Amino acid sequence: MKTKITLLLAALFIGLNIGFAQQDEECMTKLSIFHEYVKAKNFDAAYQPWMDVRTKCPQFNNAIYIDGEKILTDKIEKSTGADKVAAINDLVKLWEERGVNFPEKTPKGEYGAQSCQLLYDNRAILNKTNEELYACFDAAYQADKATFTNPQSLYTYFSLMVDLFDAGKKPAEDLFNKYDDINEKIEEEVKNYSESLNVLIEKETAGTELTSRENQYKAYYESYLAAYDQIAAGTDEKMGTRANCDILIPLYTKNFEANKENSVWLQRAAGKMSEKECTDDPLFFKLVNAYHELSPSANSAFYLGILKDKEGKSNEAISFYKQAIDLETDNFKKSNLNNRIALKLKSRGSYSQARSFFREALRLNPSNGRPYLSIAAMYAASANDCGDTNFNKRAVYWLAADEAQKAARVDPKLAGAAAQSAANYLAKAPQKAEIFSAGNSGQVIKISCWIGAQVTVPKM
Structure with missing residues (x-):
């Protein structure tokens, strides 16, 4: 028995x-x-x-x-x-x-973060201080950064750093370094999930139906990308105005001599000044040139392009931007770089050039819908300048709406914003009564100027 x-x-x-x-x-x-x-x-x-x-x-x-x-x-x-x-x-x-x-x-990073998050979530009943909790997260992060990937724990880790800075228990430099560190980690995780998702999106785009298992993976990747997107926005919001030019410039000026041979420090300092629009200060010029001389890279070439833009030397700026792309070997980072360049060009009204960079960004990372929204915004901004009649000018909004809808299709985390944008554009496009009066239902309208596209009038 x-x-x-x-x-x-x-x-x-x-x-x-x-x-x-x-x-x-x-x-x-x-x-x-x-x-x-x-x-x-x-x-x-x-x-x-x-x-x-x-x-x-x-x-x-x-x-x-x-x-x-x-x-x-x-x-x-x-x-x-x-x-x-x-x-x-x-x-x-x-x-x-x-x-x-x-x-x-x-995995030490995963389970260490899990333990620290449990202590943080119950900090009141456990009487845990911010110093104790930060030390817990920091130990887990340093022990095994590769598996410390939980979006909530990454945010909590950074949030505690900000709270300690506000309490005068952490210096500004530690705060900025941790901000860069966490954001680089988020970007790394976004890259991993995006590359996996892109394989499935490209398969769908080619007309091949995904298996049920692949659809499950797709939903999984999309959910994590949405979570990291929220965390990235959360860290920016938590940082707030703590990193502004009045703080950054004196800090980096003081530490420049000690770090002028440190390429990581130079890159982060230049990146932070670029991000916070501190590029008019002479220190930005010093940082960028020291960084490019010490370690020529995609980032340093991009910052040199910004400098040339500031000087009004648009052709030289484009040359450096293209050099930045050539120096970057990672497709995900190259996509981000194309998007950053496109945003710079968009901000100065160079829409045609910007669109080319946005489209390249999409080619390299088809699961990121933001470039579609940017193209849509440029189309909408150009409506009055493109078209020979009022009807044809407003027809541009159909193109803008179509681009916004593409964003929602490839990037579910943008679905709400994309739907709102598309609805706004469609409201500005010719309505049914106007189409009926014009008598051009189903006809193709050619849009001239920099857009160079055509749009079909909806059939009534």
């Missing part, structure tokens, strides 16, 4: 994809019991057999830690006061035990 039971349990474990490292019948039996309780969401009943296995056989199976997290999370949600504190601390301890007993399945 005992042999039959053992074989039955072994077969059950195979079905659950559960393996074991030591032959202990009691642990095997109790693991099966608590696992079934967890599946039924009867966490209270699961607690004692789970604790027995956790205590006696900590290396028996990773299910101890997977199910244990669910058991303790339920206990945290249901308890209050000292019981809640005990359950929170025990969950943190459980993750530490998992790291000891199953290190290959417990």
Whole structure:
């Protein structure tokens, strides 16, 4: 009978994809019991057999830690006061035990951030200070930056830095460095998810239907990209006016001599001054030239293009912008660079050139819909200048609406903004009564000027 039971349990474990490292019948039996309780969401009943296995056989199976997290999370949600504190601390301890007993399945950055986030979310009841919490996140980040990828934890980590800066406990330079560090990390994660998503978008664009599994992956990638987009906006909002020219210029001036051979420092300083529109100050010129001389790169060439733009030397600026693109080898970064250049050209009214760079940005990263919205905005801004009649001028808004709608199709996180833009453009385009009066339903209108496109009048 005992042999039959053992074989039955072994077969059950195979079905659950559960393996074991030591032959202990009691642990095997109790693991099966608590696992079934967890599946039924009867966490209270699961607690004692789970604790027995956790205590006696900590290396028996990773299910101890997977199910244990669910058991303790339920206990945290249901308890209050000292019981809640005990359950929170025990969950943190459980993750530490998992790291000891199953290190290959417990990435330090991921689980460290998870623990710190739990402490942060319950900081009031745990009496945790901002210094303690920041130190927790920083230790996890430094231990394993590669797997510290949770969007919420990245934001919390930076938010704590800002709070410590506001309290006078962190200097401005630490704040700016951490801002750059977190944003570079966000960009890295966006790059990873975008490249995976682009493969699926290109497949769809080619007319091939995605499998159900591919659609699941697509939704997964899109959800994470939306989360990182929110976090990027959140870090900018949290930073607010703390990084302005009045703060940046004295700080970077003071530290320039000590860092003029440090390409990372020069790049970040020039980037921050460019981002905050501090490019009129002579310090920006010093930073850019020192950076380009020390380490010629796509970024340094881009900043030199900005300088030439400031001098009114448009052709030289374009030359440096193109050099920047040639120096960049990563397609995702090259797409971002094309978009940045296009935005510069758009801001000075060079719409035709800007569109070329926007389109290249789209080619390199088709899952980013922002260039479509920028092209749409340029079309709309040119409506009065393109077309020989009032009707044809307003027909430009149909083109603008079409570009905005493309943004929504490839980039769900922009769906709301894109739909609002498209609706706004369509409201300015000729309406049904005007089309009926003009008698040109279904006809093709050629749009001249820099746009050089054609649009079909909707059929009535």
